[in-house]
Structure formats: C-alpha cells, structure tokens
Amino acid sequence: MKNPIIYDETKKFVAKGYGASGNLIGGKTLHPVEVERFQPKADEVLIEIMYCGVCHSDLHQVNNDWKNTIYSCVPGHEIIGKVIEIGMEVSAFYLDDIVGVGCMVDSCQNCRSCMNGEEQYCLGPVAQTMTYNGYFKPDGSNYNTFGGFSTHIVVKDSFVLRIPKTLKYSNAAPILCAGVTTYSPLKHWGIKEGDSVGIIGIGGLGHMSVMIAKAMGAKVTAITTKEEKRQAAHELGADFILISEDEEAMKASETTFDFLLCTIPYSFDIAPYVDLLAPRGRTIVTVGLLGPYKSATNNMEVAKYGRSIAGSIIGGIAETQEVLDFCAEHNILPHVEIIDIKDINRAFEKLKDEEVRFRYVVDMNSLK
Numbered sequence: 001m002k003n004p005i006i007y008d009e010t011k012k013f014v015a016k017g018y019g020a021s022g023n024l025i026g027g028k029t030l031h032p033v034e035v036e037r038f039q040p041k042a043d044e045v046l047i048e049i050m051y052c053g054v055c056h057s058d059l060h061q062v063n064n065d066w067k068n069t070i071y072s073c074v075p076g077h078e079i080i081g082k083v084i085e086i087g088m089e090v091s092a093f094y095l096d097d098i099v100g101v102g103c104m105v106d107s108c109q110n111c112r113s114c115m116n117g118e119e120q121y122c123l124g125p126v127a128q129t130m131t132y133n134g135y136f137k138p139d140g141s142n143y144n145t146f147g148g149f150s151t152h153i154v155v156k157d158s159f160v161l162r163i164p165k166t167l168k169y170s171n172a173a174p175i176l177c178a179g180v181t182t183y184s185p186l187k188h189w190g191i192k193e194g195d196s197v198g199i200i201g202i203g204g205l206g207h208m209s210v211m212i213a214k215a216m217g218a219k220v221t222a223i224t225t226k227e228e229k230r231q232a233a234h235e236l237g238a239d240f241i242l243i244s245e246d247e248e249a250m251k252a253s254e255t256t257f258d259f260l261l262c263t264i265p266y267s268f269d270i271a272p273y274v275d276l277l278a279p280r281g282r283t284i285v286t287v288g289l290l291g292p293y294k295s296a297t298n299n300m301e302v303a304k305y306g307r308s309i310a311g312s313i314i315g316g317i318a319e320t321q322e323v324l325d326f327c328a329e330h331n332i333l334p335h336v337e338i339i340d341i342k343d344i345n346r347a348f349e350k351l352k353d354e355e356v357r358f359r360y361v362v363d364m365n366s367l368k
Contacts, residue, residue, distance in 0.1 A: 003085045005046065005152070011039040016367050017150030018341050020062045022071025028063050030344050035074055035150045039085075044154050045093055046085035047101065052148035053078030053173035053336075054360035056204060056265045056288070059348050061133055066290060070135050076148025076362075077103045077131040078173040080163060090157045098169060100161040100324070101153060102176035103314045104128045105145060108138045109158075117318040149341065151367055161321050164328035174204065174334040174359045175327050176320060182209040182261065183323040184315035185285045186216060189259055193217030198242070198260045200273055202229050205263035205288055207335060207358040210236040212323075213261070215330040221257070223273075232357065236335075244272065255305065260284040267294045270309070271301065279305040286311045334359050340366035 007013050017035040021027045040046045058075035060066055079101040083093050093099060107114050108124025122128040126136035132147030147153075163172060182205055191197060197218040199209040206222070213220045214237040221240040222233035230241045242253055254275045262273060265288040274297060277284055284307070297309065315323070327333065335358045339347055347360045 003046070005085065007039050013037055013039075013152075015150045015152040017074045017146060018344055018367070019072045019074035019146070019149065022064070022069065022073065027071070030062065030075075030149070030348070033072060033074065035146045037152055037154050040087045040154050042087040042089040043158070044087045044156050045083050045090055045099070045160055046152060046154050047079070047081040047099060047160075048084045048152055049079055049081040049148055049150060049364045050098075051080045051170050051173045052076040052362045052364055053177065053334075054344070054347055054351065054362060055174075055177050056351060057177075057290075059351055060265075060290075062348070068133070070133050070144045072144075072146075073133055074146035074149050075132055076150070077101070078176045078178070078361075079131070079148035079153060080169050080173045080176075081153070081364075087157070092157055093160060098163045098165075100163050100173070100176050100320075101131060101148065101155050101159065102161065102180065102317075102320050103131055104317070105131050105134065105155050105159050106138055117316040119316050120314045148364070149344070149362065151364060159317055161317070161324060164324060166328045167324070168333055170338055170361060170363070171333040171336050172324070172327070173361050174208065174336065175324055177314065178205050178208045178334065178359065179212070179323045179327060180315035180320045181205060181287050181313070182263070183212050183326065184319055185261060185287060185310075185312040186213055186259075187319070188312070189282045189285070191216045191218050191259060194219065195258045196256060196278075197221070198223050198257045198276060199238070199263065200244070200260060201263040201265075201288060202226075202233050202236075202358075203263065203265075203354065204334075204356070204359045205265075207232075207236055208332075209261050209263060210238050211332045212326070214238070215326070215332060221253075250276070255279060258282055262286045263288040265289060267291060269294045271295065271298055274298075274301055274307060274309065277305065277307045281305070281307055283308040283310045287313070336361045338363050342366065
C-alpha cells in the first residue's frame with residue numbers, strides 16, 4: 001500500500017492526538033493536540049492506530065498522582081494498529097500487519113533484566129522508555145514520548161507485538177497492559193491446576209485476572225467490596241465470590257488461599273487480605289497500587305504463617321506476546337466498551353468513579 005504520510009524536510013510529520021497540558025486552567029483535561037512523529041528509522045515501524053485501551057494509570061498520569069508527569073502528556077499504552085511503513089532492517093513485520101504496542105517502546109537491552117526478557121525491570125542507566133511520559137531514552141537523551149491517544153506512532157520493531165488473528169482487534173487492546181500485568185505474576189508464582197487463587201478487586205485488571213487464572217486451572221475466588229459484582233464475577237468464570245466487607249465471610253476464609261493477586265488501584269488496608277493466605281501460601285502480589293498502603297502490615301501475621309507480600313509491574317515483551325497467544329488459545333477477551341475520543345474525559349470521570357465494566361477502548365478512527 002502507499003504510505004499516506006508526508007514528511008517535512010526534517011523527516012517529521014504531525015499526527016493528531018488528545019493530551020493534557022498541565023497548566024492551571026483545565027490542564028488535566030484531555031483536549032486535541034498535535035503530536036510530532038518522526039520517519040521510521042531502519043529498525044522501526046510506523047503504525048496507524050486503530051484502537052487504544054484506557055488504563056487506570058492513564059488517569060493517574062494525567063492527574064500527576066505519582067508526581068512524575070511530564071506535560072504535555074498524551075496517554076495510551078494499549079495500542080492496536082496497522083503497519084503502514086517499515087524501516088529497511090525490519091524483517092518481522094510487513095505492511096498491513098495488525099500489531100500491538102504495550103507499555104514500553106525501548107530499554108537498554110544489555111542489562112541482566114533485559115537479557116532475561118524482563119525489560120520492565122531494566123537496570124540500564126535510565127531504565128526502560130515508557131510508551132508515554134517516557135522522558136529518557138536508553139542513551140540518556142531527553143525526549144518526552146507520546147502514547148496511543150493519537151493517530152500514528154513510530155516504534156522500534158523489537159517492542160512491537162503480533163496480534164493473533166483470532167482475537168477481536170477492538171477488544172484485544174487491554175491485553176497489552178491489563179492482560180500482561182496480571183498474567184506475569186500468575187505465571188511467575190507458578191499458578192497451576194487446583195490452586196486456590198483469590199483475585200482482589202474486579203475491575204479492569206481484576207476481570208482479566210479471573211479469566212486468566214481460571215484458564216490456568218486454578219480454583220478462583222473473586223474478592224470484591226461490591227455485592228452487585230457477584231453475577232459479573234461468576235460470568236467471568238469465578239468459582240466463588242467473597243465480599244470483603246462481610247467480616248464473617250472474611251474470617252471464615254482466613255488461611256485458605258494459595259495465592260492472592262490484588263488489583264486495587266488506590267491506597268488500601270492490606271492487613272485483612274494478608275490473613276487470607278494459607279501457611280506458606282505463595283504470596284499476596286499487588287499490581288494495581290503504585291504507592292503506599294493505607295496502613296502498615298502487621299508482621300506478626302506475616303511471619304507466623306510464613307507468608308510473603310510482593311509487587312509486580314506489567315511484563316516483558318516476550319511475556320506480552322505470550323499472554324496475547326494465551327488469550328487467543330483460551331478464547332479470552334477483555335470486556336470493553338468502545339468510545340469515541342471526544343468522550344475520553346467523561347470516560348476518565350466514570351473510571352474514577354468505578355462505573356465502567358470493565359475497560360474502555362477508544363476507537364481511534366474517531367480522531368481521523
């Protein structure tokens with residue numbers, strides 16, 4: 001196909017996007033912006049974005065909740081699109097391929113983590129480069145990256161994923177973040193058939209956790225504060241439902257779980273959940289919260305049963321491809337609501353108020 005992009009003399013072009021300026025007046029509201037992109041280098045591909053998932057971290061980043069946001073901020077790291085141009089050294093992808101881009105677009109590629117396929121834990125001088133708000137490149141130079149709430153993106157071929165043809169493209173985008181974020185710890189801690197697994201929080205991450213853990217053969221309990229999520233959790237495949245505000249039910253469930261995956265994105269009290277782990281239970285892993293717990297843990301409850309507490313973030317590139325293939329094999333698709341980009345601020349509000357079931361995906365054709 002003929003590439004429709006026209007570059008200027010600096011080998012740049014302007015894509016359309018939605019971003020936040022960070023200024024005092026409306027600076028955390030997304031609005032139309034121009035996004036500068038470069039012609040693909042020899043090892044890069046140019047992707048026309050079709051769909052982009054809306055992640056809770058997008059909301060945190062736009063609002064500078066982690067105190068590290070670089071404005072202008074163009075979010076979006078669950079990207080599915082079509083390859084429309086390839087660099088001369090690219091051999092793994094072809095024009096018109098449907099591909100994905102997740103949370104990272106580069107890393108040092110030389111440290112122990114990167115060599116082990118865990119680019120998310122890059123130990124290089126400036127760590128991994130995130131798909132957006134990625135201030136540093138691995139060579140130490142400064143360049144704010146802009147994400148998938150745009151019409152096009154240019155990415156190094158080694159950070160591009162194949163999207164299995166059996167996956168519905170509009171629904172598959174959240175696998176690139178929510179999918180690998182939950183798959184990675186389930187795999188790392190060796191979840192297998194018959195294990196008793198509790199998934200804490202049944203939202204964007206949690207609903208993927210339930211489906212993936214069930215496909216791994218686990219006995220899955222959905223743990224939620226909301227009684228109204230009982231039916232939805234069963235529909236996702238959960239064997240049991242535990243309402244965390246039911247003190248009697250929580251007490252009866254103490255010391256019964258082999259593994260707990262916590263997807264709550266806000267600060268919370270972890271102590272009641274630690275009590276659910278069986279003696280020598282593998283661990284409770286937090287994937288939703290990137291910050292302090294609401295209260296300190298009681299190490300007596302940790303130590304007396306040989307429990308452990310851990311954290312995990314996203315997954316490496318090979319692992320992201322693995323979860324895409326796993327979801328295709330097991331017919332797992334995120335439950336999504338497709339929206340136009342003009343509705344993104346309303347979607348952020350509903351995401352903040354936990355009124356989405358379970359993930360928004362932006363149809364980026366609405367921006368073109």
